[in-house]
Amino acid sequence: MTATDNRTETLVIEPQQAQGNGVLPSRPLNHAEHRAYYGVLPAPDRLPLGELASMIGHAGVRGRGGAGFPLYRKLVSVSGAARARRIAPAIVANGCEGEPASHKDKHLLWLAPHLVLDGLVLLGRELRATRAVLAVEAGAPNGRGDLVRRLREALNERDVRQDGVRIELAEVPGRFIAGESAALVSTLDGGPGLPPYSELSVRESGVGGAPTLVQNVETVAQVALIARYGPDWFRDYGTAAEPGPQLFTVYSGRQRPRVVHSAAGAALAPLIADAGPIDAVLVGGYHGSWIPAPLARHARLTEADLGAPLGAGLIAALPADRCGLAETAHIVRYLALESAGQCGPCLNGLPRIAAALEQLADPHQAARDRGLLERIERWCGMVEGRGLCHHPDGSVRLVRSALMTFRTEIAAHHAGQCTGGDRRPLLPAPARELVH
Numbered sequence: 001m002t003a004t005d006n007r008t009e010t011l012v013i014e015p016q017q018a019q020g021n022g023v024l025p026s027r028p029l030n031h032a033e034h035r036a037y038y039g040v041l042p043a044p045d046r047l048p049l050g051e052l053a054s055m056i057g058h059a060g061v062r063g064r065g066g067a068g069f070p071l072y073r074k075l076v077s078v079s080g081a082a083r084a085r086r087i088a089p090a091i092v093a094n095g096c097e098g099e100p101a102s103h104k105d106k107h108l109l110w111l112a113p114h115l116v117l118d119g120l121v122l123l124g125r126e127l128r129a130t131r132a133v134l135a136v137e138a139g140a141p142n143g144r145g146d147l148v149r150r151l152r153e154a155l156n157e158r159d160v161r162q163d164g165v166r167i168e169l170a171e172v173p174g175r176f177i178a179g180e181s182a183a184l185v186s187t188l189d190g191g192p193g194l195p196p197y198s199e200l201s202v203r204e205s206g207v208g209g210a211p212t213l214v215q216n217v218e219t220v221a222q223v224a225l226i227a228r229y230g231p232d233w234f235r236d237y238g239t240a241a242e243p244g245p246q247l248f249t250v251y252s253g254r255q256r257p258r259v260v261h262s263a264a265g266a267a268l269a270p271l272i273a274d275a276g277p278i279d280a281v282l283v284g285g286y287h288g289s290w291i292p293a294p295l296a297r298h299a300r301l302t303e304a305d306l307g308a309p310l311g312a313g314l315i316a317a318l319p320a321d322r323c324g325l326a327e328t329a330h331i332v333r334y335l336a337l338e339s340a341g342q343c344g345p346c347l348n349g350l351p352r353i354a355a356a357l358e359q360l361a362d363p364h365q366a367a368r369d370r371g372l373l374e375r376i377e378r379w380c381g382m383v384e385g386r387g388l389c390h391h392p393d394g395s396v397r398l399v400r401s402a403l404m405t406f407r408t409e410i411a412a413h414h415a416g417q418c419t420g421g422d423r424r425p426l427l428p429a430p431a432r433e434l435v436h
């Protein structure tokens with residue numbers, strides 16, 4: 001991963017209520033400052049067992065790592081598996097942020113590490129977990145300093161006896177696949193860092209065989225806020241279906257990416273107001289969807305409005321002078337190379353789709369081969385739902401949205417022309433050789 005985090009900045013979009021309430025601080029906070037800013041973490045006697053789970057259920061927290069799965073259901077499932085197997089569960093805060101264009105998790109960890117640590121403590125107490133792990137990219141750069149060192153310092157500031165939960169810091173490889181929950185568990189267990197061939201989910205058998213709750217660090221931080229301010233405070237943000245404050249990484253035109261605090265339901269247009277003329281907006285992440293510019297201009301940030309989930313919170317406006325097909329080919333090539341290459345769809349399908357997209361993105365090649373589009377669509381159908389993890393499905397979602405959104409460009413390329421004058425990639429995708 002490249003050290004691009006120095007190019008992020010915080011922009012607070014929403015006016016907030018008193019007390020800090022969910023706004024990221026503008027500078028990194030130590031533990032004492034953190035407590036002054038957010039308030040003291042509720043002691044165990046003020047939050048009896050079951051109470052936190054019920055607050056989480058009432059708040060309607062959904063995961064911020066991509067899939068948007070309800071946290072409450074995962075909590076219930078992990079604690080049920082632990083009870084059934086009479087084994088103490090484990091909990092992992094996923095701060096890997098394997099997607100190179102995303103900065104919000106490292107940004108959160110840099111500015112407010114104790115919010116994530118508080119969330120881990122609370123979830124650890126609630127589940128009576130014997131292991132609590134914070135996983136981050138090895139040597140994760142932040143531009144402003146060494147994130148791993150910063151997290152070690154934050155951990156040293158904690159009073160483990162008061163917390164009642166000892167948190168381990170784990171460094172994992174900086175690869176796209178590393179943050180997938182089963183791959184992450186494999187790394188933590190000293191394995192190859194790939195999703196294993198197993199009938200059991202990590203909720204049933206994760207770290208060291210224990211039922212394991214893996215949650216994105218932003219989701220974990222939300223728990224620390226809900227425990228302090230309550231579920232109704234959380235529901236004051238967002239919409240009924242997609243409640244709560246949310247962090248987004250925003251690429252707007254040629255501006256540097258920035259991390260934005262907003263919520264579902266807010267208008268998308270102000271976030272990309274400085275983008276100038278645009279062709280489309282990528283929403284969610286590299287497993288997300290392209291939205292055509294006319295829709296993006298009037299859409300609110302909701303799955304219903306956009307027709308695409310907010311996923312890991314990436315919003316990238318594609319300037320009108322860029323080629324959406326070239327941009328997608330660049331990302332899909334990266335996704336194909338980042339696969340673990342252990343299942344058929346990733347081994348055979350994704351590299352073919354990536355290579356055909358590269359041909360489609362080149363007007364000279366596209367004009368010579370009219371069968372490209374049909375082949376890409378057919379291969380997408382063949383890889384979908386067939387991997388050990390959701391990597392092929394997410395990649396197919398991106399490809400299909402590109403084929404829909406960039407229909408006009410596809411027609412132009414078939415005619416040997418390209419409307420995008422600037423073919424440099426907008427979004428980061430560390431280059432590797434396509435070997436398959």
Ligand SMILES: Cc1cc2nc3c(=O)[nH]c(=O)nc-3n(C[C@H](O)[C@H](O)[C@H](O)COP(=O)(O)O)c2cc1C
Nearest residue numbers: 063064065066094096097098179180181215216219
């Ligand atoms: C290929 C792939 C990569 C992923 N990378 C990350 C990641 O870097 N960080 C993350 O939080 N979740 C990542 N996820 C999602 C995790 O598997 C898991 O669903 C998530 O950490 C659960 O947390 P949440 O429910 O709070 O979102 C990835 C999923 C896939 C399929």
Ligand code: SF4
Nearest residue numbers: 340342343346387389
């Ligand atoms: S689907 Fe792809 S990324 Fe997922 S485990 Fe299989 S080979 Fe690896």
